[in-house]
Structures are given as C-alpha cells and as structure tokens.
Amino acid sequence: MLKTRSTKYVLAIKEIVNKNSHLTNHDILKSLQLFYPDLSSTTVHRITDRLVKINQLQLAPVDRNNAMRFDSNLVAHDHFKCQKCDQLRDVKLPSSMISRLESLITGCKINGSLIIVGLCNNCFLKNSKKEREFI
Ligand SMILES: [Zn+2]
Ligand SMILES: [Zn+2]
Incomplete structure (x- = not known):
C-alpha cells in the first residue's frame, strides 16, 4: 500500500x-x-x-x-511527431496501411508502433509565414 x-x-x-x-x-x-x-x-x-x-x-x-x-493512451497506437516543436499526436494507422508497408519492406513484419515525422499545423503555418517574409 x-x-x-x-x-x-x-x-x-x-x-x-x-x-x-x-x-x-x-x-x-x-x-x-x-x-x-x-x-x-x-x-x-x-x-x-x-x-x-x-x-x-x-x-x-x-x-x-x-x-x-x-x-495515458493505453491502447496500442502510432504517433505523429512534429520535427520542429517535438510535439506528439496520437494516430491509429489502419491495418490495410500496415500491410501495404509490410509489402514494401519485403520479408518483415511490423509489430511495433510507428512514428510519422513532419510539421504540425502550427509549425507549418509559422514556417510558411517566415518563408513569405523572406520573399
Ligand atoms: Zn510543431
Ligand atoms: Zn500517444
């Protein structure tokens, strides 16, 4: 106790x-x-x-x-990770997509969670604003 x-x-x-x-x-x-x-x-x-x-x-x-x-999400899930602010978002990739990925990585089985990397909306907007300022 x-x-x-x-x-x-x-x-x-x-x-x-x-x-x-x-x-x-x-x-x-x-x-x-x-x-x-x-x-x-x-x-x-x-x-x-x-x-x-x-x-x-x-x-x-x-x-x-x-x-x-x-x-705190205890159900198996995948993540989107923003490469700028490092924030994670939960995402559940459909099994059809996992099978598609497996067919691209011949001979391998995916059994862990996946991390997709990119820019979140916030960082994407900030980035494109900055780019416009430079023009
Ligand atoms: Zn971000
Ligand atoms: Zn999560």
Missing part, C-alpha cells in the same frame, strides 16, 4: 498525464510544483516508473533530448 502522501502525488501525476499526454518527468514536475512545492524529481521518477510497471501509463516515443515521455 502506498502512503497517503504519495497517493496524493500518484493521483496528481495520473491526472496531469491524462490531460496532456506525452509528458516527460521534467514536464510533470514543472507543472505540479506550482501546486506541490515539496514534490521532488525523485518522487516523480519513482511514481511514473511504477505506473508504467503496473500498466497505468505507457512509454511514448522519447523527446528530442532522449527523455522518456509518458502516454
């Missing part, structure tokens, strides 16, 4: 990852320290580690600094 003090943190961490999925330990700490100034990075690490072990959080693709990101 977890002690009451850490239960409070466990609930807070679950809630914040549910609200904004794909957070790192550092993101979680930064957001929660506003409400819980005593919360330490060791506690956050310990809790997220435990939540992954008991399948209440999943690991998402790492961020650009190779920091672990946590996913």
Whole structure:
C-alpha cells in the first residue's frame, strides 16, 4: 500500500498525464510544483516508473533530448511527431496501411508502433509565414 502522501502525488501525476499526454518527468514536475512545492524529481521518477510497471501509463516515443515521455493512451497506437516543436499526436494507422508497408519492406513484419515525422499545423503555418517574409 502506498502512503497517503504519495497517493496524493500518484493521483496528481495520473491526472496531469491524462490531460496532456506525452509528458516527460521534467514536464510533470514543472507543472505540479506550482501546486506541490515539496514534490521532488525523485518522487516523480519513482511514481511514473511504477505506473508504467503496473500498466497505468505507457512509454511514448522519447523527446528530442532522449527523455522518456509518458502516454495515458493505453491502447496500442502510432504517433505523429512534429520535427520542429517535438510535439506528439496520437494516430491509429489502419491495418490495410500496415500491410501495404509490410509489402514494401519485403520479408518483415511490423509489430511495433510507428512514428510519422513532419510539421504540425502550427509549425507549418509559422514556417510558411517566415518563408513569405523572406520573399
Ligand atoms: Zn510543431
Ligand atoms: Zn500517444
């Protein structure tokens, strides 16, 4: 059994990852320290580690600094990753598309989640605005 003090943190961490999925330990700490100034990075690490072990959080693709990101979406899914702002978006590729990819990669079976890389709408708009300014 977890002690009451850490239960409070466990609930807070679950809630914040549910609200904004794909957070790192550092993101979680930064957001929660506003409400819980005593919360330490060791506690956050310990809790997220435990939540992954008991399948209440999943690991998402790492961020650009190779920091672990946590996913509240526990159903198997793929990701879109913005190469500019590093944001992840959940996407579920249809099995027809997976079969098509497998036929292109002869002799291989895809059984993990895929990461599609590109620019999110926000970054795409910012980029095209910048390009226009240069003309
Ligand atoms: Zn972006
Ligand atoms: Zn995800």
